[in-house]
Amino acid sequence: DGGITQSPKYLFRKEGQNVTLSCEQNLNHDAMYWYRQDPGQGLRLIYYSQIVNDFQKGDIAEGYSVSREKKESFPLTVTSAQKNPTAFYLCASSPREGGYTFGSGTRLTVV
Amino acid sequence: AQRVTQPEKLLSVFKGAPVELKCNYSYSGSPELFWYVQYSRQRLQLLLRHISRESIKGFTADLNKGETSFHLKKPFAQEEDSAMYYCALVGFQKLVFGTGTRLLVSP
Numbered sequence: 001d002g003g004i005t006q007s008p009k010y011l012f013r014k015e016g017q018n019v020t021l022s023c024e025q026n027l028n029h030d031a032m033y034w035y036r037q038d039p040g041q042g043l044r045l046i047y048y049s050q051i052v053n054d055f056q057k058g059d060i061a062e063g064y065s066v067s068r069e070k071k072e073s074f075p076l077t078v079t080s081a082q083k084n085p086t087a088f089y090l091c092a093s094s095p096r097e098g099g100y101t102f103g104s105g106t107r108l109t110v111v
Numbered sequence: 112a113q114r115v116t117q118p119e120k121l122l123s124v125f126k127g128a129p130v131e132l133k134c135n136y137s138y139s140g141s142p143e144l145f146w147y148v149q150y151s152r153q154r155l156q157l158l159l160r161h162i163s164r165e166s167i168k169g170f171t172a173d174l175n176k177g178e179t180s181f182h183l184k185k186p187f188a189q190e191e192d193s194a195m196y197y198c199a200l201v202g203f204q205k206l207v208f209g210t211g212t213r214l215l216v217s218p
Contacts, residue, residue: 042210102155
């Protein structure tokens with residue numbers, strides 16, 4: 001059953017801690033993306049990767065980091081430098097010819 | 112830079128009324144535009160894309176390059192159409208979204 005999986009569904013973090021959100025896809029897609037979804041602001045692009053071992057900053061990359069060591073995986077680390085990390089995070093992937101598949105999201109709450 | 116604008120945060124209509132969700136874009140190249148929908152407690156999913164020119168669930172959208180618009184329309188809204196709708200544009204190898212419009216269809 002092909003798809004894109006985000007884990008965990010809910011995540012709680014203490015202030016000052018780094019936390020990593022997982023995104024895995026078995027669709028053999030080349031590109032992967034991370035978005036942040038906030039009420040009234042839509043989905044904003046954090047980072048994206050078109051190919052393994054390469055990634056680019058999106059519109060709101062500050063306080064986040066990513067890696068793309070494998071085609072299937074694109075983990076996102078929310079660092080302590082991110083001033084307002086509480087949000088819903090969506091991962092997506094797409095093949096070269098286009099079309100995007102989205103994960104079910106991770107809701108991160110800072111406590 | 113690419114940008115997508117959805118001017119309405121909320122659109123509230125009665126069942127059977129026509130619906131138009133507005134989307135304007137700015138992009139220097141030839142855009143590829145999409146509408147995505149997110150129903151309550153469900154994943155974001157593709158509704159339609161301008162290159163396919165098809166109608167999905169009664170919705171249509173026409174790309175107007177002169178007005179740089181890609182408005183989403185449906186002649187008769189249904190209660191099950193209530194959801195969050197996002198207009199999106201692919202440019203420079205990335206997908207950029209508008210802020211979204213919540214459509215609320217009342218009986």
